[in-house]
Amino acid sequence: MHNATGSMKTMKLYDQVERIYNELLALGIDEEAPLSVEDLTPFDQYHYHGTEAVDYAAGKLDARDGTHLLEVGSGIGGPARHMAASTNCRITALELQPDLNETARGLTARCGLDTNISHLNGDVLDGGMVGKDFDGLMSFLVFLHIPDRTNLLKVCHGALKPSGNVFIEDITKLREPTTAQWSDLREKVLCSYLPTLDEYVAQLEAAGFVDVEAEDMSASWNAFTSERFAAFQERRPRNIEIHGEAVTDGLEDFYGTVSGLYDEGVLGGIRIWGRKP
Ligand SMILES: C[S@@+](CC[C@H](N)C(=O)[O-])C[C@H]1O[C@@H](n2cnc3c(N)ncnc32)[C@H](O)[C@@H]1O
Secondary structure (H helix, E strand, C coil), X not given: CCCCHHHHHHCHHHCCCCHHXXXXXXXXXXXXXXXXXXXXXXXXXXXXXXXXXXXXHHHHHCXXXXXXXXXXXCCCCHHHHHHHHHHCCEEEEEECCXXXXXXXXXXXXXXXXXXXXXXXXXXXHHXXXXXXXEEXXXXXXXXXXXXXXXXXXXXXXXXXXXXXXXXXXXXXXXXXXXXXXXXXXXXXCCCCCCCXXXXXXXXXXXXXXXXXXXXXXXXXXXXXXHHHHHHHHHCHHHHHHHHCHHHHHHHHHHHHHHHHHHHCCCEEEEEEEEECC
């Protein structure tokens, strides 16, 4: 079972996503103005290492003009826009939360990328993407929200054409969380299932993917999340001025909780890729 969208706002990254307009206004860009993808990338990548991670995925997916990708869990559209702008590929961007999807659609149109990217609101587990013969599938920090990996991977496999590529970034378990850590994971990160790296690889293979390879991102993501938390705290007065105290407190708590889970040796991370035979 995935989380119902109504309950997803306990994860503060997903609360008041329209805060991106506050960031743009602070740069002097009003709500109707055309945008470049680069205007948005400091604020629209809801995963680690921003566009660098998307460029890495582009290489593994062999994304180029003519490639049609499915993005599972596209958030407010950051990875899809960078991928489309840098490779001229086509992307079907599937997002569960309607407010994030609508924000994504509006920003993509303002970037003039709506011929490359179709934003769809829906749950990947519904299976609507099965049989669509995508050339590749990418997903950044989404699977952590979906404990039913058997069905999830079946749907992902079914969405690809033969020889289609898959690229996933996700968190992994380094050490069994304590009860208190599980409570933070469930409530603030919306994560109720954590595989190890080896289990992740085995699950992709069991779903029928071949040439599966994984890179352990644990140390890199630990450093990234620490720096993100420190930078956010340092800018607290500016963040309150732009977003208000409630949004600032919520994000600070989220960034701090996640950074703590990496520091405590519970969370690790993975980049994993392979292909459908
Ligand atoms: C951490 S965000 C990452 C967003 C985007 N991949 C990025 O990197 O900017 C995870 C996203 O996955 C979406 N999601 C979670 N479960 C989903 C599901 N079952 N189907 C589609 N999207 C889902 C969430 O709503 C959320 O927007």
